Amino acid sequence: xxxxxxxxxxxxxxxxxxxxxxxxxxxxxxxxxxxxxxxxxxxxxxxxxxxxxxxxxxxxxxxxxxxxxxxxxxxxxxxxxxxxxxxxxxxxxxxxxxxxxxxxxxxxxxxxxxxxxxxxxxxxxxxxxxxxxxxxxxxxxxxxxxxxxxxxxxxxxxxxxxxxxxxxxxxxxxxxxxxxxxxxxxxxxxxxxxxxxxxxxxxxxxxxxxxxxxxxxxxxxxxxxxxxxxxxxxxxxxxxxxxxxxxxxxxxxxxxxxxxxxxxxxxxxxxxxxxxxxxxxxxxxxxxxxxxxxxxxxxxxxxxxxxxxxxxxxxxxxxxxxxxxxxxxxxxxxxxxxxxxxxxxxxxxxxxxxxxxxxxxxxxxxxxxxxxxxxxxxxxxxxxxxxxxxxxxxxxxxxxxxxxxxxxxxxxxxxxxxxxxxxxxxxxxxxxxxxxxxxxxxxxxxxxxxxxxxxxxxxxx
Ligand code: GLC
Numbered sequence: 270x271x272x273x274x275x276x277x278x279x280x281x282x283x284x285x286x287x288x289x290x291x292x293x294x295x296x297x298x299x300x301x302x303x304x305x306x307x308x309x310x311x312x313x314x315x316x317x318x319x320x321x322x323x324x325x326x327x328x329x330x331x332x333x334x335x336x337x338x339x340x341x342x343x344x345x346x347x348x349x350x351x352x353x354x355x356x357x358x359x360x361x362x363x364x365x366x367x368x369x370x371x372x373x374x375x376x377x378x379x380x381x382x383x384x385x386x387x388x389x390x391x392x393x394x395x396x397x398x399x400x401x402x403x404x405x406x407x408x409x410x411x412x413x414x415x416x417x418x419x420x421x422x423x424x425x426x427x428x429x430x431x432x433x434x435x436x437x438x439x440x441x442x443x444x445x446x447x448x449x450x451x452x453x454x455x456x457x458x459x460x461x462x463x464x465x466x467x468x469x470x471x472x473x474x475x476x477x478x479x480x481x482x483x484x485x486x487x488x489x490x491x492x493x494x495x496x497x498x499x500x501x502x503x504x505x506x507x508x509x510x511x512x513x514x515x516x517x518x519x520x521x522x523x524x525x526x527x528x529x530x531x532x533x534x535x536x537x538x539x540x541x542x543x544x545x546x547x548x549x550x551x552x553x554x555x556x557x558x559x560x561x562x563x564x565x566x567x568x569x570x571x572x573x574x575x576x577x578x579x580x581x582x583x584x585x586x587x588x589x590x591x592x593x594x595x596x597x598x599x600x601x602x603x604x605x606x607x608x609x610x611x612x613x614x615x616x617x618x619x620x621x622x623x624x625x626x627x628x629x630x631x632x633x634x635x636x637x638x639x640x641x642x643x644x645x646x647x648x649x650x651x652x653x654x655x656x657x658x659x660x661x662x663x664x665x666x667x668x669x670x671x672x673x674x675x676x677x678x679x680x681x682x683x684x685x686x687x688x689x690x691x692x693x694x695x696x697x698x699x700x701x702x703x704x705x706x707x708x709x710x711x712x713x714x715x716x717x718x719x720x721x722x723x724x725x726x727x728x729x730x
Contacts, residue, residue: 312386636666
């Protein structure tokens with residue numbers, strides 16, 4: 270059975286440290302394309318952890334949370350700089366492959382392109398919440414090191430720098446897309462993770478002695494972030510029409526086109542792309558810039574965490590229905606649409622051959638996106654779309670050896686440099702399977718107490 274084959278990959282990927290399971294390797298490919306995939310990546314462990322939590326194997330998740338907490342702040346620090354204690358590594362491995370040596374983290378000092386993992390500590394906090402609500406181990410929040418760690422993460426992510434908006438400003442390649450792809454500034458996926466992180470922190474520290482001030486500040490920030498994303502990132506027919514007719518060069522407080530976005534920057538492919546029933550959150554925005562590309566993970570997490578309104582969430586799923594061939598194709602789901610090519614590819618990726626058009630991060634199809642897709646589809650009452658995506662994956666994933674990603678406009682080719690037996694490809698299938706069997710498991714990502722923050726109606730920009 271397909272599910273057994275997926276579990277086999279998950280179980281083979283488990284990494285032990287001092288006799289205890291502590292994480293999962295990114296892939297269990299005997300002939301890996303990427304040699305560092307024996308490491309445990311924080312973001313890749315998240316779907317493994319969800320499976321473990323749903324199966325009651327909570328110990329491994331607790332071990333992981335503790336191990337990564339102990340690695341925080343151990344990054345090399347350049348001369349003249351101060352140590353950010355809330356920074357967590359992108360990945361870790363057991364030192365020298367020997368069980369009794371300390372774990373070694375990678376904070377970007379070994380990573381290709383030296384990219385900084387901004388998402389790691391956010392995933393860690395989201396997972397801490399998921400662990401607590403599943404295992405009911407609220408006692409972990411009494412641990413002083415955990416409390417200190419949560420505080421340090423919040424200090425880092427809420428630190429003031431050059432802010433002009435409640436969103437988080439980050440360098441290129443700081444999350445799942447961990448190569449140059451023109452995703453620096455305010456990418457949607459980071460904002461969705463940031464929102465989920467702040468909400469998780471709020472839920473976890475409620476009741477912790479001395480957290481009253483922090484809670485008040487968190488509420489303000491969460492509300493501001495939510496309203497900002499709902500208004501500024503949302504695009505549907507009406508909004509596109511507004512942008513199409515934007516006035517520019519407006520100076521002063523009364524400006525409507527506050528970011529001075531030129532209508533001429535609307536890409537050609539947008540012409541006729543949206544019908545009146547659909548919309549989505551754009552990939553990024555900043556001064557003079559809207560990145561109109563559709564980024565799956567950011568949109569799907571926004572649905573799961575309740576960052577998008579119910580109406581917006583429904584319209585995002587309608588977009589999937591309308592553009593099924595482009596956004597799902599033969600393997601759920603396209604990571605970003607459309608691909609960039611030619612000069613734009615040269616400029617945005619630094620002529621990266623791995624990110625050639627319709628491959629890898631640049632328009633490739635990633636089976637790991639099945640789990641947030643199914644989660645988002647069920648959240649919005651679109652079980653039909655969830656089932657369709659699951660059937661597609663089931664058709665060929667095992668015979669293709671559970672690849673990391675697929676290439677091509679429709680994702681019909683196994684990724685040229687894709688690993689086989691990629692752990693999060695297998696765990697995505699297991700989670701999707703569990704969500705379909707028991708939609709109550711969606712509680713792991715739902716917004717629970719989040720609805721108590723504000724009235725949910727976006728403010729004008
Ligand atoms: C690639 C992906 C990244 C993932 C890693 C391990 O670098 O871009 O998101 O964490 O592989 O699977």
